Amino acid sequence: MTIGCNQLVDCILKNCDNLVPGVKDLAWFINFDDVDKDLSTFDPTNPLLLTSLILKTVSPPACAYCVTGYNFSNEHKASMVKKTYQKVWDHGFVFRVFDNTPEIKLWIKNAQNSRFMIIIENNYNKPAHAPLAAGRTVFEVLGYDFGLELNAAERDANSDEMLGGWLLTAGCSDKLKESLPPLSYFVTSIALTRAAILSLQCPCCV
């Protein structure tokens, strides 16, 4: 029997660091097929820690598209779903677009039939506790197994809250859920993780 396979192997101690809720306004959307899973790597001791996310070399070049909210308008939720035999994970991302141009509508139209991964940035950055580095809680990747899809898109022209913008909900498909909770994304240090994300970014982000 493999030690640690479906067995508890560690303790959870009290967290004395200040836990900060919420995600940042900037998120990165990557077309699911553009991710090179053969070259992306995980921490050898923890399959939930993604240590490099590599894109395929295709033409036109694959990249991560930025979606920017406003004033903490992005929301993220992950929850376990109990199936008959196994338990799976639902990844959800709610984001708001405060605009209604034809380009935005085309973006939504394209997204409705596509699958994508999302990189989110948490506000919570757990400080370093030797030997663990700081920044391991900052970036997360949603939809690594199957990709997320657009599950709802709504625009209420008279909405007081949205002022005629779009409320969009991305999540797993109804049947196929993710096998793991959202993956932590961390490349050696927070600075290198940011550098890696910068190298993924599309030119339109700037």
Next chain:
Amino acid sequence: MTEIDEVLSFSRDYINKRSCRTPERKAKIRQAIRSLTGEKLGKSCGTCYIEALFKILKLYSMSQYELKRGYVAQFDTGQFHDVKAFTNDNLINDPGKYDAICAEWVKRHPERAAVYLVRRPGPAMPIMPPQITIIPPIKKEVSEPTPEDLINSALGTEKASKKKPSKSKT
């Protein structure tokens, strides 16, 4: 020669001489800029082609190396020119500095370079000392048998093998 190399080869003429702006070259620029940035050029926009050429020159001709997007190249031990890690963005933004660093990284980690490098310069031509001359190998002319010869020889051996052995007088 790739399509981008081809575009780079005629870029100077294209910009300077109107007569060099042929539809074939325009098509090649369209393809090149599409493959590099995903941008679609309007066929009738003359200045767009020149702008696209400058973009291609900026993007392509500066760095000799290209890393896979998302990969952070790191030196396992020590640093090189005070750099411990770099990405493709560094190669694009500061090729003068990072090309040398990337070359060193390729030397130190060839197994990673084989996987994560998209583009790298080809091997340089060997520099020969002037007193040495290379003599081309002398080829011996060997006449190859024609198909007819092969058939004949095959049939001949077959016939020979079908011959009944002569009865030896005892």
